[in-house]
Amino acid sequence: MVGLVLVSHSPRVAEGTAELVRNMAGEIEISAVGGDSDGTLGTDPEGIKNAIEGLDADEVLVFMDLGSAVLSAETVIEMLSSDLSERVRLVDAPFVEGAFAAGVTASTEADANECVAAAMEARTESKLHD
């Protein structure tokens, strides 16, 4: 099973995106990490680490919104045990659309490569199709 960790500067963006993914993908392994350690806007590396370690998943995909969310996630990967860090990937995709595509794909028991491919399609897929 592929699990997702959603890292946003905003608790509400992280939780709202997780809610959206759960609604369409069902009960997949997903964890939202929003805000800094005080719960205000920012990022919380310790929270990201705990979320990755806490998921019951064979492989973990991490989605990040902006700037320091990416830096924090990269730093966390270095801090993980090597057997876990090999199973964690940061996904270079749009936050909401990418997490959504990966989550729905994960719900079909797809592997991490397929989920990442689905998320990456969200980068280029047109919304208006005109």
Added chain:
Amino acid sequence: MAAAMEEHRRYLTKLDSEIGDGDHGTNMHRGFQAALERLEGAQAASPADVLTDVSMALISKVGGAAGPLYGTAFLRASTALSGKEEVSARDAAEALEAALEGIKQRGKAAVGDKTMVDALERAVVAAKEAASAEESVTRVFRAAAEAAWEGAESTVPLTARKGRASYLGARSAGHKDPGATSTHLLLDAAARALEG
């Protein structure tokens, strides 16, 4: 360093509110207070252990990009000093260089991008020169701090290419970079501590 961050909290926040999100002073102060608490609670046995403790506190408590960046810097410096009981001038310069490489790798920034790299790169060059000239550890840090000050000043005319300020484009010019400024303040605090 914690005292310097407390003293200059408002100044860093003011710089950051001009081109960033206005929290650098508050964040750095919070991170270094957490580092102090962690050091008081732990029994760090070696210079490397102290740096690791500081790194972990900064990574978990600073918030914003500065947390992972400074956290990585302290962690790389710790690795560079691992196994050493005493720090020579050369060790100090090498630890600063390792810190710089960590920040560059993490932030993917280079000199001229209007970041802490502008201060730290110059600091490393000066530290290595001082170490090669058989200067003391204290002089290495003083040289690094002076060069970092020049580096921080050099960011004023630059247009930011990294971080939140990069979205401002040319409007970021004319402001001193908060990260380069805090790098100078930290090195200056280290030099002052050694000078006693």
